[in-house]
Amino acid sequence: MKNLLKTLGILLVTGGVVALVATSVSGQDASFRRLMGENMNHLQKIMVSMVNSQYEGVPADVRVIAQHAQDLTQRIPSHVRGPEARNRFLAYANNLGSVSNNLVVVVEELLRHDQTQQNPGQMNIDYLRVAAASHLGEMITTCVACHNQFRR
Numbered sequence: 001m002k003n004l005l006k007t008l009g010i011l012l013v014t015g016g017v018v019a020l021v022a023t024s025v026s027g028q029d030a031s032f033r034r035l036m037g038e039n040m041n042h043l044q045k046i047m048v049s050m051v052n053s054q055y056e057g058v059p060a061d062v063r064v065i066a067q068h069a070q071d072l073t074q075r076i077p078s079h080v081r082g083p084e085a086r087n088r089f090l091a092y093a094n095n096l097g098s099v100s101n102n103l104v105v106v107v108e109e110l111l112r113h114d115q116t117q118q119n120p121g122q123m124n125i126d127y128l129r130v131a132a133a134s135h136l137g138e139m140i141t142t143c144v145a146c147h148n149q150f151r152r
């Protein structure tokens with residue numbers, strides 16, 4: 001019984017050490033995933049706001065994703081190997097950045113436009129909303145395209 005407990009104790013300690021090493025090795029992965037989790041949260045907020053035609057908070061959320069896109073160019077995951085793959089990863093990261101910046105420009109224009117709107121009820125013919133929605137679609141396409149190739 002005593003031996004059994006001792007063996008169990010050793011197993012537990014070994015397990016703990018292995019777990020700790022594993023955590024520190026994947027520390028970079030963990031912060032990369034946190035960044036991605038934030039992308040997802042902000043994307044959801046943007047989508048809900050835009051579908052509800054409430055654009056005020058949208059630029060701030062998009063700017064976080066734009067900043068993350070820039071961060072991604074400095075944080076190519078270690079499993080993305082070779083110059084060709086790295087360049088493709090960078091291309092997606094840069095595309096996410098430029099589409100985010102375009103979305104901010106359109107939404108800010110839309111907010112200005114809404115302050116001086118002649119016919120507030122006529123949202124369905126508002127080209128700025130359509131342009132913003134199209135940029136959002138492009139943003140989601142970029143997330144998906146990069147994941148297709150680089151998520152393990």
Ligand code: HEC
Pocket residue numbers: 029032033034036037039040043065072077089090092093096139140142143144146147150151152
């Ligand atoms: C330049 C490439 C790239 C772009 C662009 C990108 N991602 Fe990712 N994303 C990744 C990679 C690589 C992983 C996998 C990370 C891993 O498993 O270690 C990932 C993982 C994720 C995850 C899972 C995180 C987890 O906990 O495992 C989410 C959520 C996510 N991305 C959301 C998004 C959203 C939303 C966007 C667009 C706004 C986006 N990503 C754009 C490369 C990208």
